[in-house]
Amino acid sequence: xxxxxxxxxxxxxxxxxxxxxxxxxxxxxxxxxxxxxxxxxxxxxxxxxxxxxxxxxxxxxxxxxxxxxxxxxxxxxxxxxxxxxxxxxxxxxxxxxxxxxxxxxxxxxxxxxxxxxxxxxxxxxxxxxxxxxxxxxxxxxxxxxxxxxxxxxxxxxxxxxxxxxxxxxxxxxxxxxxxxxxxxxxxxxxxxxx
Amino acid sequence: xxxxxxxxxxxxxxxxxxxxxxxxxxxxxxxxxxxxxxxxxxxx
Numbered sequence: 548x549x550x551x552x553x554x555x556x557x558x559x560x561x562x563x564x565x566x567x568x569x570x571x572x573x574x575x576x577x578x579x580x581x582x583x584x585x586x587x588x589x590x591x592x593x594x595x596x597x598x599x600x601x602x603x604x605x606x607x608x609x610x611x612x613x614x615x616x617x618x619x620x621x622x623x624x625x626x627x628x629x630x631x632x633x634x635x636x637x638x639x640x641x642x643x644x645x646x647x648x649x650x651x652x653x654x655x656x657x658x659x660x661x662x663x664x665x666x667x668x669x670x671x672x673x674x675x676x677x678x679x680x681x682x683x684x685x686x687x688x689x690x691x692x693x694x695x696x697x698x699x700x701x702x703x704x705x706x707x708x709x710x711x712x713x714x715x716x717x718x719x720x721x722x723x724x725x726x727x728x729x730x731x732x733x734x735x736x737x738x739x740x741x
Numbered sequence: 742x743x744x745x746x747x748x749x750x751x752x753x754x755x756x757x758x759x760x761x762x763x764x765x766x767x768x769x770x771x772x773x774x775x776x777x778x779x780x781x782x783x784x785x
Binding site for chain 1: 768
């Protein structure tokens with residue numbers, strides 16, 4: 548939607564590179580505010596005395612004017628929906644185009660007995676993948692970072708959290724890789740839960 | 742907080758993880774979301 552996301556941290560370029568790789572290929576530039584250390588964070592007033600920045604979001608419009616500032620709890624992640632609402636406010640036209648683009652091809656739920664909502668890097672998803680493969684159980688994976696409709700479903704099931712993995716096993720929703728529940732839903736005997 | 746809504750965003754030039762030089766003012770004409778995060782290896 549004519550919007551560029553730029554990530555910034557005080558890490559060095561090689562460090563960011565390694566991190567980006569671990570995330571499975573990130574789609575926006577991660578910028579290194581490393582030398583002079585935290586200069587940009589300081590300019591934006593978000594450098595902490597510890598030497599790293601706050602978790603903060605600045606939305607800048609097409610004319611280069613700051614339209615939204617959010618400095619949030621260091622442990623809290625920014626909310627995509629919130630960002631979208633902010634963008635819709637400063638550029639309704641672009642937001643409308645974006646919604647039209649994304650909402651038309653409504654992806655139907657895959658016709659599979661086992662659907663796993665996951666992300667490529669979450670450790671629980673990896674364990675679950677291994678578990679299902681070991682038991683020769685066919686399953687479909689949905690990456691909730693790519694499929695935001697699926698992410699909304701997960702939030703509805705998981706008290707507003709995007710908990711991964713979350714399973715839909717023959718219509719039964721299981722939030723988190725709870726081996727006992729998953730094994731039971733799959734009709735596996737208890738001794739097969741590992 | 743040094744900056745507030747309605748102010749011009751200070752320009753900067755930084756190197757990305759792809760080793761490209763990125764200048765904020767190059768994105769004039771686009772909306773930009775700047776996401777500062779404390780350290781790598783923490784959730785984005």
